[in-house]
Amino acid sequence: MPSIQTSPYSPKALKHPRSLPRSINYLLKEQRLLFILVGILIGSTFFIIQPSLSRFGPPDTHYSMPGSFSVTRREEMPISYQESRTYRVGKVAGRVPVGIGRRRLRIVVTGGAGFVGSHLVDKLIARGDDVIVIDNFFTGRKENVMHHFGNPRFELIRHDVVRTDIVGGGSDISLGLSCLTSSLQILDCDYKTNVMGTLNMLGLAKRIGARFLLTSTSEVYGDPLEHPQKETYWGNVNPIGVRSCYDEGKRTAETLTMDYHRGAGVEERIARIFNTYGPRMCLDDGRVVSNFVAQAIRKQPLTVYGDGKQTRSFQYVSDLVDGLVALMEGEHVGPFNLGNPGEFTMLELAEVVKETIDSSATIEFRPNTADDPHKRKPDISRAKELLNWEPKVPLRKGLPLMVTDFQNRILNEDEGKGH
Numbered sequence: 415m416p417s418i419q420t421s422p423y424s425p426k427a428l429k430h431p432r433s434l435p436r437s438i439n440y441l442l443k444e445q446r447l448l449f450i451l452v453g454i455l456i457g458s459t460f461f462i463i464q465p466s467l468s469r470f471g472p473p474d475t476h477y478s479m480p481g482s483f484s485v486t487r488r489e490e491m492p493i494s495y496q497e498s499r500t501y502r503v504g505k506v507a508g509r510v511p512v513g514i515g516r517r518r519l520r521i522v523v524t525g526g527a528g529f530v531g532s533h534l535v536d537k538l539i540a541r542g543d544d545v546i547v548i549d550n551f552f553t554g555r556k557e558n559v560m561h562h563f564g565n566p567r568f569e570l571i572r573h574d575v576v577r578t579d580i581v582g583g584g585s586d587i588s589l590g591l592s593c594l595t596s597s598l599q600i601l602d603c604d605y606k607t608n609v610m611g612t613l614n615m616l617g618l619a620k621r622i623g624a625r626f627l628l629t630s631t632s633e634v635y636g637d638p639l640e641h642p643q644k645e646t647y648w649g650n651v652n653p654i655g656v657r658s659c660y661d662e663g664k665r666t667a668e669t670l671t672m673d674y675h676r677g678a679g680v681e682e683r684i685a686r687i688f689n690t691y692g693p694r695m696c697l698d699d700g701r702v703v704s705n706f707v708a709q710a711i712r713k714q715p716l717t718v719y720g721d722g723k724q725t726r727s728f729q730y731v732s733d734l735v736d737g738l739v740a741l742m743e744g745e746h747v748g749p750f751n752l753g754n755p756g757e758f759t760m761l762e763l764a765e766v767v768k769e770t771i772d773s774s775a776t777i778e779f780r781p782n783t784a785d786d787p788h789k790r791k792p793d794i795s796r797a798k799e800l801l802n803w804e805p806k807v808p809l810r811k812g813l814p815l816m817v818t819d820f821q822n823r824i825l826n827e828d829e830g831k832g833h
């Protein structure tokens with residue numbers, strides 16, 4: 415029996431520091447390097463596939479994003495799949511795994527063909543999840559998601575979340591982005607989508623045991639008397655004004671979400687989204703960034719409402735998507751402010767648009783809409799601390815990133831008119 419003391423491989427021998435050339439020599443002898451590399455390879459393969467084999471790994475989780483949602487009929491699911499979707503309702507947190515070996519999730523994104531929804535879908539598909547988009551295409555566009563057509567991990571369903579007949583089969587997470595969000599559209603009123611749509615998606619999340627993420631809005635703060643706004647601020651909202659169908663709709667959606675969480679144990683996440691911009695915004699939805707950018711490209715005056723001294727904080731869409739994913743995967747219900755704290759008056763924004771697109775653009779003042787918030791800026795300490803998230807793209811960097819998309823769409827629109 416070989417003695418440990420005399421063995422060349424004994425730990426004792428390793429106690430003496432080797433010179434570098436000796437160590438390399440040792441590694442290269444008898445194909446030791448090859449064995450080490452093969453060992454590393456086998457090790458990594460095991461860790462990459464292990465979570466899907468382990469019964470002790472975190473449960474599958476289905477997300478649903480408010481705004482659009484997809485129908486997956488139960489009978490179409492293999493039994494084992496249905497069972498795997500049974501997420502324990504009432505538990506404090508079903509951990510959504512991240513990083514290497516993360517389980518593939520099936521995620522329903524309502525409003526997934528819209529501006530924010532489609533960017534989120536891109537991110538989820540890119541990281542390997544299955545995504546079901548539900549959209550009524552009221553403002554969503556097939557062009558926003560058609561690059562996923564043909565991908566077996568992507569499904570698209572035309573459906574209005576206000577209608578009740580969704581029979582959810584299996585999704586881990588439900589993320590709702592269905593809602594008309596611009597002021598122009600708000601005036602057409604969207605209370606029903608916010609309330610009925612959220613209620614329907616909450617019912618679905620409860621039935622199938624999915625985690626539910628509500629995309630709420632900074633509009634819940636109304637015309638804020640606290641600045642910047644923290645999540646603890648209750649807001650200053652006119653309950654009967656022209657904007658109230660949106661503000662109060664989202665406030666009710668938050669109430670419903672928390673009720674389902676407390677009363678039925680549904681796992682919830684709430685994001686309060688501040689003004690967001692980027693490629694794929696609707697061209698003519700009346701929002702200030704899309705208006706200014708489209709106007710500058712079309713060589714029209716930039717329409718500033720009121721005196722233009724009201725402020726907003728603009729975040730680039732990729733920052734928001736990162737925040738939503740961090741929230742979805744984290745353990746905190748929220749609400750969380752997701753916004754860029756950089757605050758601009760509308761006149762300052764007009765200057766940035768001029769610098770970016772056309773320095774000769776002119777400004778035209780128009781009367782402002784009723785109950786327009788005078789200022790808005792998120793306090794994001796909570797998201798920084800608990801989600802380890804903060805925006806990375808300042809306005810002057812982000813704005814140029816949406817110009818080509820707008821130019822192309824405006825060009826196509828103009829060409830279309832010629833026919």
Ligand SMILES: O=c1ccn([C@@H]2O[C@H](COP(=O)(O)OP(=O)(O)O[C@H]3OC[C@@H](O)[C@H](O)[C@H]3O)[C@@H](O)[C@H]2O)c(=O)[nH]1
Nearest residue numbers: 595596597631632689700701702705717718719724760
């Ligand atoms: O052409 C325009 C459009 C708008 N504005 C002004 O720009 C400011 C911002 O207006 P927007 O319509 O872009 O956005 P709002 O802040 O009213 O609401 C937004 O905020 C939070 C999101 O959740 C909502 O989805 C979004 O509508 C307002 O003061 C508005 O009066 C202009 O000065 N000119």
